[in-house]
Amino acid sequence: MALVDLPSSTLRLLLHIGRTGNLTEAARACGISQPAASKAIARAEAQSGLALVRRDRRPLSLSAEGRILADYAQRQEAMARSTRIALDECRVQGRGLVRIASFGASASTHILPGLVAAVTRSRSMLQVEISESADLMSLEALREGLVDFAIAIEDEAPDLDMIPLARDRLVALVKQGEPLAKCTTVDAETLAGHDFIMTKGGSEPLVRAWFARTGHAPNVRHGIQQITSILAMVRAGMGVSVIAEMAVPETHAGVSVIPLIPEQPRVICLARRQGSFASHAAELFWKTALARSHSKSFGDI
Missing domain, CATH: 3.40.190.10 (Periplasmic binding protein-like II)
Structure with missing residues (x-):
């Protein structure tokens, strides 16, 4: 006999018989009548070829084989309960x-x-x-x-x-103290006249597109991935750069941040x-x- 051959209702019935020792109470807990419960147990015993309930004593008790099935039903019940809890947590708490x-x-x-x-x-x-x-x-x-x-x-x-x-924009990075650092805005033609440090962090296509809008191209001398490295090189006078404004650290000593004209936004x-x-x-x-x-x-x- 395979476990799947027994209805889950019969397994639950055995579990409640083991808990209560009373067929009527077990039937009530499973939502069926006492005669229906008796028939279900009889069918299970006939199907399995095993006595599942000991009827020679009161309160009723399960045979060793009945307890095996009741233990299985208990594990099923626990698994179903934990599954319900997990799904509730997913639905309500976003688990x-x-x-x-x-x-x-x-x-x-x-x-x-x-x-x-x-x-x-x-x-x-x-x-x-x-x-x-x-x-x-x-x-x-x-x-x-x-x-x-x-x-x-x-x-x-x-x-x-x-x-x-969020809406962001490109800005120029210029060494403080340089004449260019005094500008309130800077255009592509002006930046194209300086050695350029190209960001490799993802904004490069946007930077090149901004230069191209006015028919200019950056004089790229360095290609750098990390923002901290770009800032250090600008601070050392190795060139100017253009990066996303949100990528600029709150502290950028020695480097001026200048808006571009025309502005180059990105969403x-x-x-x-x-x-x-x-x-x-x-x-x-x-x-x-x-x-x-x-x-x-x-x-x-």
Whole structure:
């Protein structure tokens, strides 16, 4: 006899007989009549070829084989209870892990902390894992299903759903004390006349596009990934640079930050693959981001 051959109602009946020692009470607990309970036990014994209930004593008790089935029913009951609790925690508390690929300081420092805090305040069991990489690697991880969301620039991936989170812009980095550092704005023609330190952190296409808008190109002498390295090189007089304003650290001694003219904005978004969500936690995170995007201006998010 396979366990699957016995109805779960019969297994529960055996469990209650073992607990109460009374067939009538066990039947009532299972929501059936006493005659129906007697027939169910008889069928189970006939099917298994084993005596499951000892009827020669009061209160009733289970045979050793009946106890095996009752123990199995108890484990089923415990598993069902823990499953219900887990699903309730998913639904109410957002239990689950949300994975986000971020492209660096702009998002990881200025955007994601506030968004994560807003989600976890109301969904205490929702966990967020953030991994940093270059823009293209983040989008690749998203498309391959390695993460639930990625931080992306608006319009750079039309195949993805996006929620605007913040508006950023490009700015120039110039060594303090240089004549150029006294300017309130700086254009592409002026920067093209200096040695240039090109960021490799993800904004390079936008930087080159800004120069190209006015028919100029940067005189690239260095290609640098880390913002701290770019700042150190600018401070040392090795050239000027252009990076995203949100990526500039709060402390940048010896370096002036100058707005560009014309301005080159960029909208930072939360991106996801089109279709269903991998988890309820991911859906909750997306809905929270969407609500914040609708209720606040970009600068407040």
